[in-house]
Amino acid sequence: MSKHFDLIWIGTGQATMSIVPRLLAAGKKVAVIESGNFGGTCVNTGCTPTKTLVAAARAIFQAGRGDNFGFSVDNLQIDFEKIMAPQKRNRGNATSGIEQFLTNHQHCTVFKGRAEFVDDKSVKVNEDTISAEHIVIHVGARPVEPELPGIDIIEWLDNEKLLNLSELPHHLAIVGGGYIGLEFSQIFRRFGSKVTIFERGTALLAREDDDIGEIAEDILVSEGVEIIYNSQIESVSKGEGVDKINIHYTQAGEPKTLAASHTLFAIGRVPNSDSLNLAAAGIDTDNRGFIKVNQTVQTNHPHIYGVGDVNGKGAFTHTSVNDGEIFWDHYSRLMGLNDEAPELDRTLSMRDTTYSMFIDPPLARVGISEKEARQSSRSVLMATLPMSRISRAKEKQETKGVVKIFVDAESEEILGATVFGTGGDEIIGVFAPFMQSKASYKTFRRAVFPHPTVGELLPWALDDLTQLK
Incomplete structure (x- = not known):
């Protein structure tokens, strides 16, 4: 079969369900190509299953801390099959839901198989060759395979x-x-x-x-x-x-x-770009195989976009989704679907580094770290607050960790924050929109947080800003 579409979407990572429904709602004819399970890494082998296991592990750990709170749980038993069942169920439900939505939509045609470029507007899947005016590559990355004797x-x-x-x-x-x-x-x-x-x-x-x-x-x-x-x-x-x-x-x-x-x-992880026959389309990659993109996630061919882990600009679900938003801002304006002011269009440079590591307690960061602040040419102020000084952490008996906040001494903008401790994965989101606004930290200082929470002392910590040397 040879068929022409408005857009070909290769791979179904986390940007897919944020953006493809918008394309379909706009009446665009979209071909979606997936060679494996729908939903990408997060749904199948990343966030969804692993954070389900994190929750199970925390429940077990908390039960074992009974002595700290005045109770005991005798003969705690682990049923590994039951522990693993929810994450298998969750990822199964998620991937099947995505596949069903795409397959059943009148404007979407799903192709199951590996995509290979024929030229910069045509892609082959199994025995079918399809073409489109625009193409989005969203094929993600995979674990590095060890190369060792034995x-x-x-x-x-x-x-x-x-x-x-x-x-x-x-x-x-x-x-x-x-x-x-x-x-x-x-x-x-x-x-x-x-x-x-x-x-x-x-x-x-x-x-x-x-x-x-x-x-x-x-x-x-x-x-x-x-x-x-x-x-x-x-x-x-x-x-x-x-x-x-x-x-x-x-x-x-x-x-x-x-x-x-x-x-x-x-x-480590490597991009899945090596299976796409990118050379046939003349798409540029770097020496690690990541697809090169500009500020609006366009490749060296303006009608082809690289979104998510495959472009090397982020290795997280939220950066993948944000890549999709960047694509949408650019594409929708190009197609006359966007009536917002151009200055609201997102670009890669507008994105602050943001992530969490979900050990317990979690590590969360946005913007620069202390190491990066010290290497910067800017004049940076830092405030620190040990978790052991926060009442809510003491009440929960979870006092390991630290808070760090970094401020530009001249512009008064908050440049970054690290929250390593209980609740840090949720608290860090407070800083992200504030940093986008580029408002003075003094505005943040005036904010009132509810008591008793882990975050309530964040404004107060700014009273102790000191110059990094």
Whole structure:
């Protein structure tokens, strides 16, 4: 079949259901191509399933803290099959709901299969070649596969395979001390697994401030997670008994071996651009395979857009969705569908770095960190507040963590904030719209937060702004 559409949408990551319904409502004929499960990483192997497990792990952990609150839970039992069932159900419901909506819409034609460019306006899917005036590439990224001697003879895990386990690991070894590795380390330690993290560097979360990595280490180690720093994995081999995998590594030049029942490799992600035959369309990528885009997520062909993880401009659901909004602002104005003022159109440079890491308590950040502030040429003020000084944290007996707020000394704009502690993943959203407004921090200082909450002292913390040296 050869058919022409207004727009071809390749991949169904998180921007899909934010933007495609708008296109369809505008009467555009859209072809949607998906080679796997609908919904992308977040729905199938990321946020939806993992945060379901985070919730289960927290419930188990809180039950075990009964002595702190004056009660006890005797003989706490873990049913791993029941623990895993909700996340499997949630992702199944989400992906089927997306597929059904798209398949049943009168203006949408769904193609199941791998997309390959024929030229800059045509794409082949299975035996069909389709074309369109505009194309959106939204194919996401995947876990990096380890390249180690012996890797082909063991059953190793990535974050996707881990979610399909039917048995609780006796000993889970995790290669990589980043966000994915740390989240799973705490989840499975709380489920009852022995957990060991291998980190190549000297600290966790190397991109964060030093004290943030130290707090993360304190939280995990206090719960029984083992961390092996300065470690380089050399090879793997089959073991015996319950710990059926041997991990051979060097630490400070000394060869060592650790036996584990399961091994998770959380060593990064690569874009799924390599399956698209981009060369046929002349679409430019960088040396890591990310599709190059401009401020309005257009590729070197203005009618082709790169949205989400595949463009390397963000690796989160919310940045993927925001990419979609940027596309919509540009495309809808181009098509005469946008009657807002041009200055309201979003661009990549308007976006502040924003993310959370969902260990418990969570780490959340928006804008710059202390490390970045110190490297900046701007005159920056910083306010800090330990979680141990916040009444709500003390009432919950969850006092590990810190708050940091960064302000431009000249413009008085808030440049960033870090909230590492209970409720931080929700609190950080307070700063995001305020930073977009570029208002003076003094306006923030006048805000009244409800009591008792973790956030109520954020305005008061600004009374102690000091110059970074």
